Structure formats: structure tokens, C-alpha cells
Amino acid sequence: MNKKVRHILGISGGKDSTALAVYMKNNYPEIDIEYYFCDTGKELPETYVLIKNLQSYLGKKIIILTGNEGDKNPFDQFIESYGNFLPSSNARWCTQKMKIEPFEKFVGDLPTISYVGIRGDEFREGYVSTKPNILSVFPFRKNIWSKDVIAKVFSKQNEINIINLYKSLLLDNNNLEYALELISRPLKLVYNLDRKVNSLLSLDTKIFNEVVFQFLKTTDYPISYLNEYPLTRNDKNVDLEGVINLLNNSNLGLPGYYKKLDYKVNGEIGKYNRSRSGCFFCFYQQKIEWIWLYENHRDLFDQAKLYEKEGYTWMQDESLEDISKPDRIEKIKKDHLNKMKNKITKSPYLIDTLNDSEDEGCSICFT
Numbered sequence: 001m002n003k004k005v006r007h008i009l010g011i012s013g014g015k016d017s018t019a020l021a022v023y024m025k026n027n028y029p030e031i032d033i034e035y036y037f038c039d040t041g042k043e044l045p046e047t048y049v050l051i052k053n054l055q056s057y058l059g060k061k062i063i064i065l066t067g068n069e070g071d072k073n074p075f076d077q078f079i080e081s082y083g084n085f086l087p088s089s090n091a092r093w094c095t096q097k098m099k100i101e102p103f104e105k106f107v108g109d110l111p112t113i114s115y116v117g118i119r120g121d122e123f124r125e126g127y128v129s130t131k132p133n134i135l136s137v138f139p140f141r142k143n144i145w146s147k148d149v150i151a152k153v154f155s156k157q158n159e160i161n162i163i164n165l166y167k168s169l170l171l172d173n174n175n176l177e178y179a180l181e182l183i184s185r186p187l188k189l190v191y192n193l194d195r196k197v198n199s200l201l202s203l204d205t206k207i208f209n210e211v212v213f214q215f216l217k218t219t220d221y222p223i224s225y226l227n228e229y230p231l232t233r234n235d236k237n238v239d240l241e242g243v244i245n246l247l248n249n250s251n252l253g254l255p256g257y258y259k260k261l262d263y264k265v266n267g268e269i270g271k272y273n274r275s276r277s278g279c280f281f282c283f284y285q286q287k288i289e290w291i292w293l294y295e296n297h298r299d300l301f302d303q304a305k306l307y308e309k310e311g312y313t314w315m316q317d318e319s320l321e322d323i324s325k326p327d328r329i330e331k332i333k334k335d336h337l338n339k340m341k342n343k344i345t346k347s348p349y350l351i352d353t354l355n356d357s358e359d360e361g362c363s364i365c366f367t
Contacts, residue, residue, distance in 0.1 A: 003225045009115040010103065011037045011054065011062060013047035014277035015254055016117035016140075018054055019246040023139060023238065024115060025058055028230050033115070036063040036106060040098045041073040042279040045297070046256035053252055067102035074098055075279070079307070086312045088283050104131060111222030113137055120237035135222045137231065140238035142205045143197055144231055145212055149221070150197060153212050159183060161218070165211045175203055205235040261296065265333035270340065280304065283314050287323065288336040290315075294324050 009024060011017050024033055035058060037051055055062045068074040078097045079086070087094035107114075112134045118126050120141045128136045128146050136146045143150070153162060162183055170176045182199050185191060200208045209232040217224045238246075247253055257274035264270075272292045274285070280293060281304035294301040305320040313319045322328060 003111055005222055005225050006107070006110050006112040007031050007033045007115070008107065008112060009033050009035050011035055011051060012117075012277045013037070013043060013050055013255060014117075015243055015247060015258070016119060018050060018117075018252065018255070019238075019243040020115060020117035020139060021054060021058060022246045022250045022252065028139075030230060033060075034063065035060060036065055036103075038065045038067070038099045038102050040075050040094065040279050041066070042075045042281065042303075044257050044274065044277075044280050044300075046274075047277060050252070050255045057250055057252060063106070065102035065106055067098045067105075084307075084309070084312070086283075086307060086314065088316075094279070100127070100129075104129060104134075107131070107134055109133055111135075111225055113222055115139055119239055119243060121239035132220070133222055139231055139234060140236075140242075142201050142235060142237050144209055144234060149212065149216065150193065152219075153215050154183075154193060154196060158215070161215060162211060165214050166207070169210055169214070170204065170207050179203055179207075206233055209234065261292070263291075263295070263333055265330055265337060268337060270333060270337040272336065281307070281314055287315070287332050290320070290323055291329055291332055294329070 009017070009021055011021060021033075021035060024031065035055075051062055066074045068077045070077075075094070075098065078093065082093055085091070085093075107129075110133065114129065114134055114136050116126055116128075116136050116138050118124060118138050118140060125136075125138075125147060128148070135149070138144050138146070145153075152158070163180055166176060166179050166183065170179055179200060182196060182203070185196070187193060187196065197208075213223065213229050213232045217226075223229060236242075244254065255277065257277075260271040260273050262269050263272055272288050274289050274292060276282070276284070278284070280297065280300045285293075290301070293304070301320065301324070304314060305324075308314065308319050308321070315323070318328075323332070
């Protein structure tokens with residue numbers, strides 16, 4: 001029985017998800033994608049500008065999801081329900097309530113393919129829903145499939161099916177013989193699943209993705225309802241440089257908060273910015289980013305400070321009241337400037353600056 005499959009793409013306000021929206025519009029216009037943005041009500045102004053500009057570029061409305069009921073600010077509603085307990089890296093109710101739950105409610109029970117902006121030079125998956133009607137796909141990677149899909153495809157019980165699919169799709173006899181040997185080779189410490197997959201991708205990326213698609217058509221994954229899938233023709237690997245090119249060529253550019261601004265300390269000039277998308281009071285941001293917020297969005301910094309109380313601060317070791325004292329600001333700037341000076345790689349290029357700033361964080365917010 002044929003069912004309508006939804007195609008959705010979440011915009012976080014970051015560079016990668018924005019570039020993915022551009023990429024999909026340019027390369028797969030035949031796919032009717034629904035774009036959405038989970039709005040916490042506490043985003044940076046630059047994020048809202050980006051959403052507006054991207055919507056104009058796409059020529060399609062970006063659906064706003066909030067997760068709350070009524071007109072109250074989403075974050076304010078939820079923090080009240082949590083007894084004014086601030087979210088943290090150990091209690092990320094903000095992600096659950098304002099990102100994951102609105103997303104899964106938006107999807108409902110229809111078979112859905114969710115496009116995720118994890119780049120080809122990243123070694124992570126980000127958030128992958130556990131709902132059986134949602135399949136995550138990664139268009140920036142040669143291997144567009146999630147780890148759970150790959151594990152199922154290359155399980156021992158499905159080996160004969162995969163061999164038969166390769167025999168029907170790979171017409172080059174020399175490559176076919178090698179492909180069959182790779183598929184049949186037992187997994188070991190020195191030949192794990194990642195190595196098997198990478199070997200098959202190197203042999204023929206398009207055939208690999210088509211084999212996986214044809215196998216999935218025999219399962220209950222959402223993609224099984226499609227007769228064909230254009231992303232199986234993908235053999236590109238879009239890295240950070242590719243993301244920047246996509247944004248520049250579309251005239252959208254990088255989100256405004258990435259722009260490096262000057263600060264002065266002890267007669268020297270340093271540069272700071274916000275390194276990621278997310279709420280303006282995100283607890284993952286570095287201390288120099290809090291100073292960036294204080295000096296460039298003072299109203300938002302003051303709003304963030306109002307949420308703090310005894311024992312509940314955005315940072316574990318100090319409050320926003322303390323961090324905004326002149327001597328503390330000077331110390332943070334000095335430490336940051338010295339850190340920048342002492343970096344082993346002193347590259348003037350934006351691409352390297354962005355690479356340096358990509359620390360671990362909230363994956364569903366930061367793609």
C-alpha cells in the first residue's frame with residue numbers, strides 16, 4: 001500500500017542546517033520538503049534575521065514550532081513548570097521540551113524522512129529520533145544513512161540479500177567480485193563495520209546507497225513507501241568549506257553572530273563572537289561568549305541574569321553578576337587573548353576559526 005511520505009528539514013539557526021536547506025533546494029527540487037524551526041522564544045536576534053532571509057531564499061514558509069500552549073514565551077512557560085530550575089548539561093529539559101517534543105509532535109505518525117545537516121567532515125550523528133516512523137538521512141555525507149540502518153543492512157542475517165542486490169546493480173565484474181568479498185568478510189577488530197562501509201563507498205558510492213535503499217524497501221522503514229529516491233545518486237561529501245561556499249553563493253552568508261568583533265584589553269586587540277546557534281543564554285557557551293553577549297546584546301544578558309538565583313546559575317562556577325564585573329571581564333579577555341596567541345595553528349582563515357570553535361554541545365540545537 002502506498003503512503004505519502006513527508007520530507008522535513010529542521011533549521012536550527014546555525015550554518016550547517018541553513019546550508020543544507022540551500023543544498024536540497026538546489027540539488028533536489030523535486031522533493032517537497034517541509035522546513036521548520038523550533039523557536040524557544042530566547043534566540044539571538046541574528047537567528048531570527050537568518051530565518052527570515054532563508055525563508056525568502058527558499059520561497060517557502062518555514063514552519064515555527066514552539067511546544068508551548070497559549071501566548072506565553074515558550075521558555076518562560078516551561079521554566080515555571082520546572083520550578084524555575086535552570087536547564088544544564090546534566091538536566092537538558094530545554095532540549096526535550098522545546099526541541100524534541102515539538103519536533104515529534106509535528107511529525108505525528110506519518111512516515112517521515114528527516115534531513116540532518118551533519119557534514120561529511122564530522123564524525124557524529126547528532127539527534128536521531130527513535131520513533132519508528134522517522135528516518136534520518138544525511139545528504140552532506142557519501143553514506144547518507146544512519147548507524148542503525150547500516151547495522152541492520154550489514155547484519156549477518158541480511159548478508160545474502162545484500163549480495164544479491166549488489167549482483168543485480170553492480171555490472172562491473174571486477175568491482176562486483178571485490179564488493180562481494182568485502183560484504184562476506186567477517187567483522188573483526190581491524191575490519192569493523194565502519195571500515196567495511198568505507199571500502200564499499202570507495203568502490204562505488206552511488207551503488208552503495210542504491211543497494212541500501214532497495215534493501216530498505218523490503219522493511220518497515222518510512223522510505224519503503226517510495227518507488228525511487230534521488231539521494232541515492234549522491235556521491236558528494238560536503239565539508240565545512242563546502243557549507244561556507246553554499247551560504248556565500250546563495251548570498252545568505254554566515255549567521256551574523258559568527259562575525260568576529262574586536263575587543264580591547266591591556267592595549268591589545270582580540271576578537272570574539274558567538275560560535276554556535278541556540279538560546280542566547282545557552283549553558284554550553286564559553287565565558288568569552290558571555291562577555292560578547294554582555295557587550296553586544298546587553299539587554300539579553302540582563303534578561304539571562306534575571307533567571308539566576310542562589311544555587312541556580314547558567315555556569316557552574318560563577319554567576320552572571322560576577323562575570324560582568326570589570327576586573328572579571330578583563331581577566332576573561334586576557335585569558336582568551338592568550339589562548340588565541342598560543343594556538344598551535346594560527347590560521348587567518350575563517351574556515352579554521354570555525355573549526356576551532358566547534359566543541360561538543362547540544363546536537364539538536366547546533367546543526
